Amino acid sequence: MSEIVRRDGRKIDELRPITMKIGILDKADGSAYIEQGNTKVLVAVYGPREVHPRHLGLPETAIVRCRYHMAPFSTRERKSPMPTRREVELSKIIKEALANAIMLNLYPRTTIDIFVEVLQADGGTRCAGITAASLALADAGIPMVDLVTACAVGKWNGKIIVDLTGEEDEECEADMPVALMPNLEKVTLIQLNGRLTSDEFLEAFNLAVKACKLIGELQKATLRNYYEKIKEEVYEQ
């Protein structure tokens, strides 16, 4: 199953190199940055904070708002800064994927605002955004029932592969972004573009679960390092 078959030399179940950073923005309550191959995404979290206009607040729970946005220079052709329908849809979908993990009832009448900014797009931007947003939420000190971890799988050239590049995404027969709470074994996002038989779906989904577990380990390691560093800094003072 794991011979080299892909344009960039990866095995079908091999992730691209992933780098994650936490707490990189000064003004945001929480922030994170992820590079997954050539895909680069910056996320900031503000909140829990007061809702404006106030009537949007809910008496028993926090609301979550999300903007997924691609910088004009992030794509091959320059993208107009105006939000496209795709960006509107993904904003909604990412919001749902993350809101399910947040303990919203702790912060009634507030909003938690998540800004996902794609700086460079080379496939898997919504998944990278979710993975990073999960870290930014942790950085903001917002309690979650589990981390949310995401990765796309797909069918390319007849094979089920993981973590598609932009090129593979364009050529593929099917593309399936998945977001999970890996410890709770719950799906918080799943979409499918393209066609899969039920068997192919199962194979793809299992591959996504496996990939999310790996990425989840990376998230945890990144968080651990970050808190260690903070602790050191506190002790040094």
Add this chain to the structure above:
Amino acid sequence: MSEIVRRDGRKIDELRPITMKIGILDKADGSAYIEQGNTKVLVAVYGPREVHPRHLGLPETAIVRCRYHMAPFSTRERKSPMPTRREVELSKIIKEALANAIMLNLYPRTTIDIFVEVLQADGGTRCAGITAASLALADAGIPMVDLVTACAVGKWNGKIIVDLTGEEDEECEADMPVALMPNLEKVTLIQLNGRLTSDEFLEAFNLAVKACKLIGELQKATLRNYYEKIKEEVYEQ
């Protein structure tokens, strides 16, 4: 005066076949559907209900809001779903035509929202919309001083004719939509596009009054049948 002269074989004072239905939508407080020849219009009424934002409400009267809108597939060329200036104007004009019949002072601080959706346009859409809206208001149980009934008249090929088709509308020398409260003998809407002498105006206006009386009878018959049916259903239970 009534020989056959028109492209579709109608006499100059002959209406197109008209079908009206009431109470066809489940969620709206009132609804109606009209077919007048090939023109098909769906109307829903919501209210009286709370106004949002609240400062738009008036302390002594209900407000009426109206949206006249054409579906993209309603016209020969596809229409963009964005409202045109014509739709903005007709929304205002239809609102005025209906508001004058509603006993607004019964419902202070509320709004009555009227949605006129043109599904197929073949002339006379604003008039068909007003006629149907009048039924939808009745269906919503909103007290009116009189039904409002509308029909266009015009000058086509030198003759004053009633109930213009889309084709006649394009070719005509003048087009004059009229809305009346037929029992009170009051005009609630009149517009003129094109040119008429004063005598021609009088002839056209009289024809409109006659047409509106006929359509008013149809409205009443439709309402009667509808209430009969409801009564039967209630008795059956």
Add this chain to the structure above:
Amino acid sequence: MSEIVRRDGRKIDELRPITMKIGILDKADGSAYIEQGNTKVLVAVYGPREVHPRHLGLPETAIVRCRYHMAPFSTRERKSPMPTRREVELSKIIKEALANAIMLNLYPRTTIDIFVEVLQADGGTRCAGITAASLALADAGIPMVDLVTACAVGKWNGKIIVDLTGEEDEECEADMPVALMPNLEKVTLIQLNGRLTSDEFLEAFNLAVKACKLIGELQKATLRNYYEKIKEEVYEQ
């Protein structure tokens, strides 16, 4: 320094003919009109008045809002009525230039709205707008610490000149609009487009100060005449 060098025969330090009128609009709280050469600008002031929406009001001071707008027929090519980025920027800049002269703390929780409408554009519209707005504010009875007076200077054909026409503006090497409070000797607006050495800047700025003094005298004379006329009208009654 003052030989004739310019396309319209003016000397390099010569202003175009200027006409100012005050109180020309009936509904506005204050209004003024200025012609500076072929540039024609109309200004109205409303306020101090209640702010809508109310949360925009400030507890200790009035806010100032400004719209600088060019009529579609004011320019050589027809201008779309939609505000351009240039108009958005100038609205902000003019607002700042005037707000600094107004005794804002006298009117907490209110707004002072300034509408600058360019009817014909031939260079120096923002400056003419500021000069006229200053009169309109006086007409509205709004206390100011000093009048605000504005004039553009620039470098054209190697020379520092004052009060550029549209044609000179297009051809010039640098264009520098300046607004001053002439009695207080304070700059309330300065912008530079183009390149100047420090020496050229000094020469240009001094020319602007000189021009603003002259225009300030015209403003005062216009105000004096206006109040005289009002006084006469009051006595006549």
Add this chain to the structure above:
Amino acid sequence: MSSRLIVPELTKRRVRELASQRRRIDKRGLTEFRPVTIERSVIPQADGSALVHIGHTKAIAGVKIDLGQPYPDMPNAGVLAVNVELMPLASPTFEPGPPDERAVEVARIVDRTIREGKMLDLEELVIMPGREVYLIFVDAYLVDHDGNMIDACVLASIAALLDATMREAIVSEGKAKLIDEREPLPIRHYPLTATICRISDTLIVDPTLEEEETAEARITIGFDEEDRICMMQHSIGTLRYGELYQAINISREAVSRLREDLRKVFPDAR
């Protein structure tokens, strides 16, 4: 849009009382316009322009003319585009932003008065059928709003069109270009409008702001120079059939007096 009342209830009551005695608050006759002034060529940079006063109400209109493509479904007609803005400096109730439904209604009335009143011969504005025609932009701006904005915007727009000239077009190598020679627009008819309100069962012409805010009904009627009705827009309230006939007669006469004012400035106008 602010909802604050700009005409106090007391004034409205006074307007109603007077109207019931067939009198007006400014002592005008019932069928009389306020003083009308028309200034032409106020914006020399435009191809045509006019500033009109109807009492305190003021509107300015400018015409800009360019070359461009015709509408695909009308290859043999020039393009007329009318835009109306209720400038925020005209009234405390107007706000900056895209035209609201009132401005759109006035724009549509001005447009229809010009178009359906056959003021311009649009077919004369074609240079190369289907490819190159004159585009006539009419922009009317209400500058001071003391009632009857419709007639003010119509009058300013009509006057600006009468004032306008267009540069001649020459075609070379299949492309049209404007040269500096100027010619008048192909004017065929001279439509104008008068607006009638009903207050206390009395019909009046050219309402002031106070009257308009008090009015039970309002209708605007346009006539061409041969007294044909060429535009109607009933925009407030209800009218009895007889009132409608009466309004037509009143407005016809008011328009013909307004036409005198226009002719003083444009002697060729009919």
Add this chain to the structure above:
Amino acid sequence: MSSRLIVPELTKRRVRELASQRRRIDKRGLTEFRPVTIERSVIPQADGSALVHIGHTKAIAGVKIDLGQPYPDMPNAGVLAVNVELMPLASPTFEPGPPDERAVEVARIVDRTIREGKMLDLEELVIMPGREVYLIFVDAYLVDHDGNMIDACVLASIAALLDATMREAIVSEGKAKLIDEREPLPIRHYPLTATICRISDTLIVDPTLEEEETAEARITIGFDEEDRICMMQHSIGTLRYGELYQAINISREAVSRLREDLRKVFPDAR
């Protein structure tokens, strides 16, 4: 968007209680659609149209077909443009204005179902590569919202495309023109969707408004006529892995029953 709750808490509790007993408020089976009716050609002026009822939920879709340029990066494909509006007459919670995120999501789902389900052979819609292709506009309007707007809009859109014919194009002198002869669209596959909700750990198909507002999770799954999954959109809540597999099986069967309804109206559809 109004935030007022349109399903009372009491009803929600009842829906939950019933679901925990594997029952539904309208007595349907868990995997059963409400009565489905499909009316074709309801808008003769459109090139194709259909009105569908799923219980009280109603959607109407119209197809308009025109000629135009292909996307620069897809010179060898016709253009498909899908638009969905949640009409304000369909629900007290819908408001006029540009499509909100819910409408955009449904539009994207309809679009992907048609496009990724390979319903149309877009390459057959090319007249002159890179220059002239057919443009297929699908406009779906939700008219009455009693839950499951996604399946209603998908079904109406698919039916309108099956109903549609396009005018034949002829090319003369390098320009394409539509003539009056009509031909069917190049239909290759027949995708349809079914929406599943979880309430009290029970999966149900085709939720009513009351069920949808109560649901803990929602997923829409599309299948083509060969039972391949061709669209998935998980739009509310979380799903356990096993629930996901179960949802796929339930929706596959629901879609094949829905396909029967479609075939009654379009006998050629697979």
Add this chain to the structure above:
Amino acid sequence: MSSRLIVPELTKRRVRELASQRRRIDKRGLTEFRPVTIERSVIPQADGSALVHIGHTKAIAGVKIDLGQPYPDMPNAGVLAVNVELMPLASPTFEPGPPDERAVEVARIVDRTIREGKMLDLEELVIMPGREVYLIFVDAYLVDHDGNMIDACVLASIAALLDATMREAIVSEGKAKLIDEREPLPIRHYPLTATICRISDTLIVDPTLEEEETAEARITIGFDEEDRICMMQHSIGTLRYGELYQAINISREAVSRLREDLRKVFPDAR
């Protein structure tokens, strides 16, 4: 835009007190920039890009270059389009949506600095006069807002342009096409800006957010590599004439130190 105050009054008082003693809250010299870092080529997919830090303030800029038509009134010049967004992730006071007046002002300042500072030779960007030219899009994004967004956005944009290369264009059969060979942009000048604030009658350079919110006046002045003033924007408060002269001297020196930072990353820059 939220109106909530993000700098407490107490901090402002402290900033004022220190300034009156010619000191700053972060102990910097009055005419000193915070530490500046410039990273180039951070977005390889763009034709040029740079990320700059000025203290905690961060801005990223990307350049995209394409072919297209020139402006009709400038047939012999390439097109430069500058866009600035204050990203909502940069500050609790920024909100999603179209650029507000602050973002527009910064965009106009960046645009004028590049254009009026003659950084690019736009005439070198013409391929076929009047028909085909290079379009240079500069998009600057403020990512973290701790004051002095203007200098950060200018610096990021200038650096991204210095980093940029453009694909060579070949013309065949009257059509231009980009090939894979790359060449640098026609850079002629190296404008940069420095922003000065007045607090308690003291002029300081490169204000932090706390200083900017406390400032009585603010002016941004741009210089090219020959110390010519090439941009001025006075954007807050009033300045005495003498302060204006002083501000010019301070900013000239600050810019020349900033130019050192730029030269470390772009050794060819003057």
